[in-house]
Amino acid sequence: MMEENEENILFWQSRIKITQTPEPFIPQFIPENAVPFYQEHEDIRSFLYDPFGDIPSGAYGVELTVNDNIEVVFFTKADTKFEAIRLGHAWLTNLKFKFMGLDGIVEAKAITKNSQEILSQNHLFEVILPQGFIKNKVNIIERFIKAFYYINDCTVQLIILWQREPRSDESEEQSNLFHLRVFIEYNMKNSNIEDKLKLEGIFQFFSMDIENQIGERARISNPFDVSHLDILKGTVFNNDITFSRNFVPEDVNFDFPENTPLPRLPRLKNNNVRYIDVKNHFKRNAIRVGTHIKESVITNHETFMPINKLPQDLAIFGKSGSGKTYFLARFIEELTIKAPNVGILVLNVAKESQEIFYRDFDKIKYSDEEFHIPYFIQTESESLKKHLQETATYICASLGLKNVFEKIIYRTEVGFFELQGKLPEFFIGLLKGVEIYMNNNPYGLEEQANLLQVFKNRMNVFNEDKVQEVLKITEKLPNWVNSWLNGKNIFLDLSMTSKFVKMLIVNAIFQLIRTITKDIEAEELKYLIVIDEAHAILVKPITTNSDDADFIMKEQMAKIFSELLKEYRSRGVGFVIADQSPSQLFEEVVSQPSIKVIFRQDYPNNTLFSEDPFERQMLTQLENRLALVNNGATGEKYDPILIP
Structure with a gap:
């Protein structure tokens, strides 16, 4: 990767590309007396927090990009490349601690003078959330994934920026309120008016069903006070304007939804x-x-x-x-x-x-x-009977014959060794010997007929020249x-x-x-x-x-x-x-x-x-x-x- 000309670099971004999402968060019920009075039990999990606690607080962002796939990146501004790398690893380690199973890759990205020119080709909207108590928790990330994942005719980004509210002069405690702004940025591959209207209609979905206790609704607006470079830098909270709303983590679901299409x-x-x-x-x-x-x-x-x-x-x-x-x-x-x-x-x-x-x-x-696999291997005399018995067992099993045949086959094998000193060269010869043994040593009339018929049926299955050549001793x-x-x-x-x-x-x-x-x-x-x-x-x-x-x-x-x-x-x-x-x-x-x-x-x-x-x-x-x-x-x- 080519190094950027230092004179062309405006600032650096510390970026954490999420490679796998955490396991689902299931709040546990814990009795009040089990938690010290100076601690709070976390019944939610949220990345709406101030990881570094600087004074004044820095601005942080998360960027979701969807096209053929999805990419989730946390980012914050840094003055140098080394600072970007250090901040990135510190933040990633903290995220992994808060979100069991999360993992990512840290990158230091140079924001250059021509970045503004490239980004100015994109269209920008803002989702303005109502101030005050919101009736239902806002699942803005889940909405975004459902709306745009698998849409291939454009690249769409959801960018959420937040910054902790400064500590007031009257209070020594750190504020739990956060300024929050939500932007949607897109670049159409085609300028078809119908596609553009369809996309803007989907944007409207992000303001629907979101209202506060007095009935004020969320709305979609073109941000007149913010440039693309401001978003990259995180300087969108500098002006005292109404668009910068204050929220607590309980207001907006800042967790990884189940439908996040990343490895878990x-x-x-x-x-x-x-x-x-x-x-x-x-x-x-x-x-x-x-x-x-x-x-x-x-x-x-x-x-x-x-x-x-x-x-x-x-x-x-x-x-x-x-x-x-x-x-x-x-x-x-x-x-x-x-x-x-x-x-x-x-x-x-x-x-x-x-x-x-x-x-x-x-x-x-x-x-x-x-x-070629011989159906029997000649062995030393002391182990001959053992191997004859094992051979009778596997032949009986392979032919699907009942246990009574195992004894018959074994006795036939012993008879061949007593008369000829070896088993027949071809497998069919052994089977015919078994048939002769059965005729010479009959069972009861009815049982004898059944046993012979069953054996002849099995013997016919293996009466092929190829089988005989394969099993030849x-x-x-x-x-x-x-x-x-x-x-x-x-x-x-x-x-x-x-x-x-x-x-x-x-x-x-x-x-x-x-x-x-x-x-x-x-x-x-x-x-x-x-x-x-x-x-x-x-x-x-x-x-x-x-x-x-x-x-x-x-x-x-x-x-x-x-x-x-x-x-x-x-x-x-x-x-x-x-x-x-x-x-x-x-x-x-x-x-x-x-x-x-x-x-x-x-x-x-x-x-x-x-x-x-x-x-x-x-x-x-x-x-x-x-x-x-x-x-x-x-x-x-x-x-x-x-x-x-």
Whole structure:
């Protein structure tokens, strides 16, 4: 920004641009005897006050400019640039103290000799309020926002100037009365007479329904005694004229109305954050979550998540458009930089074209030849029975079969090992072996027929060549598995598979990881599994019919996944689970992850994370890129975090 020529500068303005409005003010009832006699309990909140208390009092102003957006600026005159900066920060700090949640930016603005020439092109009106007791409090700012916000054919400004009345010679007490003048300034882009009349008609709205106890009404006038430069300087109270009225804060609502279209950040009443200096060595081994918000104000305190805590699992929930997917992608990108030896496996189970968020990952689609997940991995003899049982469990769940089939599948597996020393190469071979076992070991006549029919129906779903190639048992691990174990990042796309095939393949992946990973002693992240749109595989059943295949499949899947979450932690394997509607997911998916990042949520999703009615409501009103963070690993609950 170019420095102004000092000879061209008339004076300086200290300006505070408001960047976020405070939380709503709710007066509290306090008994009279609870307040000392020399203090007054504030049952209103107002910026009609004298922040510096100079003698004589200075003039202060607030300027609201609307066009495509709205800008709110407090200002006062200063003699030098340095004084403008100092006054601005002092005033802003005082405003933040009076208005919880308010924040702004201080600027020193030079008012130059050509400012008057530029401003003289604008039209100026004054709203003259009646003197004395006003029947109803004047909501001039709220009226202005309602009248002009979203009007695009002109720029309109509301300028309110005030100055404390000087202390009288007879009284030693400081006056509580304020001189007040209200101006409206506009610049029409087009000189259409109809548009001008429309605008002046709206101006008339500012004088309507405002009257004092003797019936004198507010009115609109062209100020003959004031120049644009006088307004910038604040010298509009120098002449003894009738336009300068005296008011107390109770007369005019000098607060930020609910309809102010500026950010208003929520505040958590029972947060328990520990503020500590975050050293560089800690940052190098942690992922930045966002910027902390304290008492509704964005701070400079950044929140980080230690990478070695990720085996305790991370859940990210939020409505579409709230910032969930963007946060997940940025989180993973930073992890790949700070922990290059951690293998990340993204299971894309729902949406197509999600690979754009994972540019440097090796991408394998279900239709590709290298998409290969053996349905069983040969292990040492001492753990063989355990892995055979786990395989029987996930196959039974994936096919939506009742528990009786789990024993049948397991016995069939044991039979194959006793006869051949291994399981069939192709998955359909195992299923046909199960069918043979059932024929050779029948249940009662009626039950046998039902069991065989149900099993044949499920078997037909997986009798596809592609399914057999994907699940084929091989002597060596698939290349992508070896790459992942060695720290490579893999994106597996299952978005185009059917529901039952998808569930079978995902379960095969989980079992494969269960088999090839080992317990580690130290708390360390070695591998990470990412599942976005988790409802595609982790959703509750839509029916309560215990004979329904979907019900059986999902009930069994809930048990399997709960065990995996616990078992993987000791192996340095973490989950990152993201979804829009956590209330539709298995309870374990919501309850077990220690770290939760919660973006905007509607009912009933908002009830899952807090018993407090205020917090539940806050979750429904979070702006985009704001999230509540519950860190079970440290026991901390943060105020909303601004996601970068």
